[in-house]
Amino acid sequence: MNYHFSEALSGMDGTATRDIFKLLSRPEIISFAGGLPASDALPTRLMGEIAAEIFVDETEALRCLQYSVTEGYPGFRETVIDLVRDLGITGITPDNVLVISGGGQGLDLMLKAFVNKGDVVLMEDPTFLSFIQAAKSYNAVAVGVAADSDGVSLGDLEAKLKRYAPKLMYLIPTFSNPTGKTYPIEKRKAVIDLAHRYGVIILEDDPYSRLRFAGEPVPPMITLDKHGIVVYVSSFSKTIAPGLRTGFAVGPAEIIRKLTIGKQNVDLHTSSLSQLAIKKYIEKGYFLPNIAKSIPLYRQRKTAMTDAINRYMPASFKHTDPDGGLFIWGEFDAPVNTTDMFQAAIAENVAYIVGSVFFADGGGANTLRLNYTNESPERIEEGVQRLGRVFKGV
Ligand SMILES: Cc1ncc(COP(=O)(O)O)c(C=O)c1O
Structure with missing residues (x-):
């Protein structure tokens, strides 16, 4: 055939x-x-303890085994809201949060929500390979922006914003994959100003910022956004365990609603067992x-x-x-x-x-x-x- x-x-x-x-x-x-992530850092014993707890509680066990809602396991979005407060992400409600099946799904859903065939998507050169491939799978045109030692070059970014009128800009401003670079706060603000001026949505991908072993934290770009143009995607893959396939997107309620619709016909919802296990893990104080x-x-x-x-x-x-x-x-x-x-x-x-x-x-x-x-x-x-x-x- x-x-x-x-x-x-x-x-x-x-x-x-x-x-x-x-x-x-x-x-x-x-x-x-x-x-x-380092296999030695995966919480095998703690997760074993939590899984056992879930399955001796009939109500929790049933909730985990039955279909659930797309937005997230009951109470889990509130857990996420509490969790991101120390990053400076505040003033959000459950309507600003979608639970996703890993950060990768958030990238895919953003493309699905914003990109039509032939649209240009900007990204720092070099960037996360899966995003380049996902953009191409939506028939978007992936255009790289040159980078300095501290993130995208503002000159090249403005030139490409002018030239291509892109819909979406994808950035990994903290400990980028593949470069390990972090944008200082001034660069973050300048990029947001430019994006706002040219009417572009920023997709901020942040799976790594909690894995800091030197220097001072820099606030996520979403905390610097006064215009509702940044969507923040993060994941528990590197902070708890990648096999749980759980992450979250935070952004303007209107965008989160669109992503929710996009997710509904892909996998209906993220694994309830993973969400409940992570919720308990965080509530027991194991996360940080x-x-x-x-x-x-x-x-x-x-x-x-x-x-x-x-x-x-x-x-x-x-x-x-x-x-x-x-x-x-x-x-x-x-x-x-x-x-x-x-x-x-x-x-x-x-x-x-x-x-x-x-x-x-x-x-x-x-x-x-x-x-x-x-x-x-x-x-x-x-x-x-x-x-x-x-x-x-x-
Ligand atoms: C920059 C970046 N974004 C997203 C992901 C996706 O991670 P996951 O889907 O496991 O959350 C990765 C994984 O390596 C990554 O490096």
Whole structure:
């Protein structure tokens, strides 16, 4: 049979990703390729205790096993409202919150709500690969905005706002994936001013801001928005556990209503079991202390990686030094193609992600992304030493 699939997913067969993950399951490979939180930080025992509690309570068990409403498990949006207060997100009601099945779903729903075929969506170059792919799957035109050391370049952003009249701008202003960069508050304000002037909605993706191991917190862009143009998406994937597939979107009630409609015909609602487990986890006071426990581990692993880079990588390798999150971004100040070098790295039993995949419309041949959270400091040192051998003389 000749299957006539849609244009939306053409050119995305997923083979490259599958092949990489197959490779990474080999124990001899030291992997800096994934985006996994540290397995040691996952709360297996606490979640076991909570799951047992849920299933001995007949009412709770039934609520978890029965269909529920799209907006969120009863009381869970209030839990989210309480949770985001310390980030400075205040003055919101349940109408401003939608529970989603991971942050990724929030990105998809925003595209679904705002984008028609051919519309331009702006994003910082480089950015989260899944967002680029999701934008293309809605037949949007993904346009990258050049970046400085502290986030999008305001000059290039204004030029592209003028040129393309985009509907939507996607940003990861805190500990970006893939660069680890954070926008200072002045840049956040300037970006909001520009977006307001050109009538563009900002999608602020923030899965990582609580994973800060150095420096001072910067308020989320939504707290600086006086115009109702920022939608904030976050997730419990990196703060509790990704397998729970739960996150939340916060924004103007009118936009949240649209996202709710968009979600209704996709998965009806996020897993009630996950929502109740997270609600109990937060109410029992486990949330912030458990993150605090994982912070030294992340700090130690990031430091192990930057120390090893300084020791083993060639001088042409420039890299970010993040204050939090999961990733270091590297760029060779030399004519090297990291795609061409990938097989040589695998031959040395070390893996990274080729940087060019994070660019909306090409570029970044000399770049790569390194994850430091899911290997021990000893294996990080060994892995970077291997990378140093691969890129020796570059
Ligand atoms: C920037 C960014 N946004 C969103 C996500 C999606 O995470 P999830 O759907 O697990 O919440 C990720 C995951 O790696 C990410 O890096």
